[in-house]
Amino acid sequence: MASKLFDMTGKVAIVTGSSRGIGRAIALEFARAGATVVVSSRKPEACDKVRAEIAAEGGDATVIPCNISSREDCEALIRGTMAQFGRIDALVCNAAVNPYFGPIADVPDAAFDKIMASNIKSNLWLCQMARPALAIRGGAILIISSIGGLRGSALLGAYCISKAADMQLARNLAVEWGSEGIRANCIAPGLIRTDFARALWENPDIEREVLRNCPAGRIGEPEDIAGAALFLVSDAGRYTNGQTLAVDGGVTIAGG
Numbered sequence: 001m002a003s004k005l006f007d008m009t010g011k012v013a014i015v016t017g018s019s020r021g022i023g024r025a026i027a028l029e030f031a032r033a034g035a036t037v038v039v040s041s042r043k044p045e046a047c048d049k050v051r052a053e054i055a056a057e058g059g060d061a062t063v064i065p066c067n068i069s070s071r072e073d074c075e076a077l078i079r080g081t082m083a084q085f086g087r088i089d090a091l092v093c094n095a096a097v098n099p100y101f102g103p104i105a106d107v108p109d110a111a112f113d114k115i116m117a118s119n120i121k122s123n124l125w126l127c128q129m130a131r132p133a134l135a136i137r138g139g140a141i142l143i144i145s146s147i148g149g150l151r152g153s154a155l156l157g158a159y160c161i162s163k164a165a166d167m168q169l170a171r172n173l174a175v176e177w178g179s180e181g182i183r184a185n186c187i188a189p190g191l192i193r194t195d196f197a198r199a200l201w202e203n204p205d206i207e208r209e210v211l212r213n214c215p216a217g218r219i220g221e222p223e224d225i226a227g228a229a230l231f232l233v234s235d236a237g238r239y240t241n242g243q244t245l246a247v248d249g250g251v252t253i254a255g256g
Contacts, residue, residue: 005236009034012085013233014077016068016126017095019046021194022144025222026092026229031059033230038081040066041095068095068122069114078129088133090233093123094144096162104157112158119162120169127173131182138181140233143170144225145186147248163188167244174242183241185232190248192220216249 013030017023019041027037031054039047039054039061047063054061062084066077081088097118100111127141134141148156149163166186173184191210210219228247231237246252 006033006230006234008089008230008234011035011089012038012081012087013090013092014038014040014081014088014126014130015092015094016040016066016077018092019043019050022189022192022222022225023092023094024050025226026094027061028054028057028059029223029226029230030090030233031061032057033234035060035090036085037061038077039063040077042067066095068126069097069118071125074122074125075129078126078133082133087136088130089137089139090142091126091130091134091139092142092144092229092233093126093166095122096144098156098159100158101155103154104161107158115158115162116165119159120165123166123169127169127184131177131180134182135177135180139183140237141170141173141182141184142229142232143167143184143186144229145170145188145244147188147190147246147252149188149244150246150252170244171242178241183232183238185237185240185242186244187225187228187232188244188246188248188252189225190214190220190246190251192222192225194222210251213254214249214251215254218249220247220249 013035015023015027018027018039031037039050044065051061051063064077064080066073100107143166145166146163148160149167153160170184170186
């Protein structure tokens with residue numbers, strides 16, 4: 001008898017930043033579990049490629065482009081999903097930015113403001129907008145944070161502050177909206193081999209340091225995050241709320 005805990009048949013899931021990397025892997029895995037996936041990022045053409053991948057495997061997906069820095073785009077994403085499907089069961093806030101790489105003492109105001117607006121405020125916007133739909137059947141919010149939010153960084157301080165705030169956002173949403181049947185959680189990935197993190201894993205010194213402190217002995221792949229995401233938004237994670245799950249090969253528990 002097959003388990004239904006990870007079955008997403010009949011459910012609708014929005015995944016921001018899902019044209020590549022972690023978001024793409026999550027969208028594909030949700031579709032494989034039976035969900036109808038709303039693929040979303042700034043570039044429609046890139047989203048169409050992911051939609052085609054899902055369709056080639058027999059899955060169901062649609063494309064609604066969204067620049068998360070635009071409140072109007074975020075509203076259109078939620079409104080368009082409801083217009084097409086009449087429901088939202090899972091919202092994955094994956095899209096993020098990091099325009100500054102260096103000491104926080106030198107971060108320009110414009111870069112800091114962009115990081116905070118895109119990585120925190122936009123997630124709050126989307127959660128607020130999706131709340132009425134999520135409350136109808138008891139939906140799930142998942143924010144893709146980072147282990148950077150659990151520790152200091154000499155080069156990614158501003159980004160790490162935003163990722164720590166995402167963890168607190170999930171905790172607060174869990175407390176405030178739990179009575180409506182809405183769950184909110186975070187995943188904190190370690191170093192994952194994506195274009196977004198290319199400046200880190202292509203740097204031999206940084207890669208060497210990560211591997212030295214990683215019990216798993218390797219850098220993560222986008223697919224390593226997708227299974228955890230499915231757990232947290234499906235019935236398998238129905239009693240998990242307000243938590244941050246580190247998916248990092250053991251880096252945060254290894255010291256060094």
